[in-house]
Amino acid sequence: MSTLESATDAKRPTLSNLFTGFLKIGMMGFGGVGPIARHIIVTERNWLDDRGYAELIGICQALPGANTVNAAVMLGDRFRGMAGALICVFGLMAVPLLSLVAIANFYDAVSDHPLAQVALTGAAASAAGLILGTAARLLTKAGLARWAWVMAAVAFLAIGVLRLPMLPTLLVLVPLGLVAATFGARRI
Amino acid sequence: MERGVFTQLVITFGTISLMAIGGANAVVPEFHRQMVDVLSWMDAPTFARLFAIAQTAPGPNVMLASILGWHVAGTPGLLVATAAILTPSSLLALAASRGLQRYSGNHAVRIATLALVPIALGLMLASGIVAAFAADAGLIGFAITAATAVVTYRSKINPLVPMAVGTVAFVAMWLAGLA
Numbered sequence: 001m002s003t004l005e006s007a008t009d010a011k012r013p014t015l016s017n018l019f020t021g022f023l024k025i026g027m028m029g030f031g032g033v034g035p036i037a038r039h040i041i042v043t044e045r046n047w048l049d050d051r052g053y054a055e056l057i058g059i060c061q062a063l064p065g066a067n068t069v070n071a072a073v074m075l076g077d078r079f080r081g082m083a084g085a086l087i088c089v090f091g092l093m094a095v096p097l098l099s100l101v102a103i104a105n106f107y108d109a110v111s112d113h114p115l116a117q118v119a120l121t122g123a124a125a126s127a128a129g130l131i132l133g134t135a136a137r138l139l140t141k142a143g144l145a146r147w148a149w150v151m152a153a154v155a156f157l158a159i160g161v162l163r164l165p166m167l168p169t170l171l172v173l174v175p176l177g178l179v180a181a182t183f184g185a186r187r188i
Numbered sequence: 189m190e191r192g193v194f195t196q197l198v199i200t201f202g203t204i205s206l207m208a209i210g211g212a213n214a215v216v217p218e219f220h221r222q223m224v225d226v227l228s229w230m231d232a233p234t235f236a237r238l239f240a241i242a243q244t245a246p247g248p249n250v251m252l253a254s255i256l257g258w259h260v261a262g263t264p265g266l267l268v269a270t271a272a273i274l275t276p277s278s279l280l281a282l283a284a285s286r287g288l289q290r291y292s293g294n295h296a297v298r299i300a301t302l303a304l305v306p307i308a309l310g311l312m313l314a315s316g317i318v319a320a321f322a323a324d325a326g327l328i329g330f331a332i333t334a335a336t337a338v339v340t341y342r343s344k345i346n347p348l349v350p351m352a353v354g355t356v357a358f359v360a361m362w363l364a365g366l367a
Contacts, residue, residue: 026247062300063284065277066211066248073278074285085282089274096247097254097270103245104258104266107237115359117237118367122332122358124236124323126351127243129333131213132316133340134347139309148302152310159217160314166207166218170307177303184302 012079013047015087021045022072022091037068047075068092147180193261194268196227201253201272208277210308212249216315219252220322229260236322244351250274325358328367332358 013021021040028036042053060070069089076088110116139152155173158164191199200222208215216239223229230238238259242252250273257269288297320333332354339350361367 028246058301059284059288059297060281061210062297062304063277063281064206064208065274065281066208066250068248069250069274069278070281073281077282077285082282085278089278093247093270093274096245096251097266100242100245100247100251100254101258101263101266103241104255107241118362119355119359120237120240121233121323121325121329122355122362123240123244123351124233125320125325125329125332125358126336126354127240128236128316128319128323129336129338129354130243130316130340130347130351131216131312131319132333133337134213135309135312135316136337136341139313142305142309144306148306151303152306152313155307155310156313156317158314159311160317163217163221163318165221166215167203170207170209173307174303177307178299181299181302 011046013045015080015084017045018076018080018084019087019091021047022076022088023094025068026092027095034067037071041071041075047079145184147184151177151180193265197257197260197265197268198272200227201257201269202276204253205273205276206280208250208273209304210312212252212273213315214308214311216252217311217318219256220318223256224322229256232322233324234259236319236324239319239322244348326367328358328361 025037025040038053041047042050048056056071056074057067059074060067063070069092072088072092073085076084076086080087107116107120144152151173155169158169158173159166204215204218204222207218220232220235223235224232238255239252242249242255245251251270253273254266254270258266261268316337320330323329323333325332336350336354339345340347358367
């Protein structure tokens with residue numbers, strides 16, 4: 001945690017700095033905010049160095065919720081407390097939410113047209129492929145141990161094929177995963 | 189017995205918020221199950237279309253919740269749904285951030301990551317499958333899903349490109365009377 005703390009001491013960004021930084025992340029993050037978030041937090045604003053950013057994202061990945069939203073909460077809180085966390089999340093969500101409202105209203109206006117329905121059906125089929133491809137790429141690159149492949153397969157079968165409710169599924173899988181990770185981290 | 193729409197949005201999305209390991213792409217099947225099967229707020233194709241809109245918009249993918257809320261109850265629904273999906277996970281992040289600054293939590297974070305990454309990836313794969321079936325776009329639709337998946341798997345192209353190509357291809361097939 002040392003890098004994170006030294007970044008805090010060096011120079012604390014103001015609330016308006018935080019707001020504009022995350023506004024920019026939200027604005028530019030077409031098709032995924034991950035890469036742009038790193039660019040602005042590390043390169044442009046110097047809020048964290050590379051190691052500090054890797055640590056932050058590491059923690060975000062171990063928590064539920066979108067990584068960028070969690071990063072906004074944690075950075076905002078670290079620099080400017082509760083107000084900082086709120087400002088960062090507002091900044092991040094402002095432009096995406098406004099554009100979503102615009103897109104949604106546009107959809108409402110054209111949704112009676114059969115061609116609009118067809119286009120969105122095509123977009124839905126493509127979006128499904130996008131997620132499948134991303135998941136497949138991450139799976140092959142994650143360097144999973146054998147038990148981890150089993151966990152991934154069971155999660156997929158339970159939710160994607162059997163369509164089980166998620167809460168009970170996770171209440172079984174997450175503790176199993178934690179046990180496997182605790183013992184497996186040493187051996188496998 | 190019937191809960192108000194807003195109360196139901198808060199309960200359902202607030203719970204999903206804490207289950208979204210790896211982000212919203214892990215919980216598409218649960219959104220689908222709740223919206224289509226449990227609450228009957230929309231049919232599967234409508235869900236798939238809203239999912240597609242959320243994927244096209246800029247910003248974090250939790251905005252799937254926002255557009256679902258919008259469909260159910262307009263702009264107030266969008267705001268309530270967004271707050272409901274963001275608040276529980278953000279409070280947890282806040283607590284974790286403060287806790288980890290005080291104690292060195294590196295080991296705990298490493299174990300949690302090791303445990304959650306494979307589950308999150310399995311769930312992401314499940315999300316893709318559930319979305320593909322919800323789209324209900326026939327054989328041509330599955331072909332487009334498969335093609336988009338292969339392109340995304342093989343190249344680091346901006347996701348909007350394969351989405352645009354897939355959409356245009358499907359519309360062209362439909363105009364040609366094939367889909």
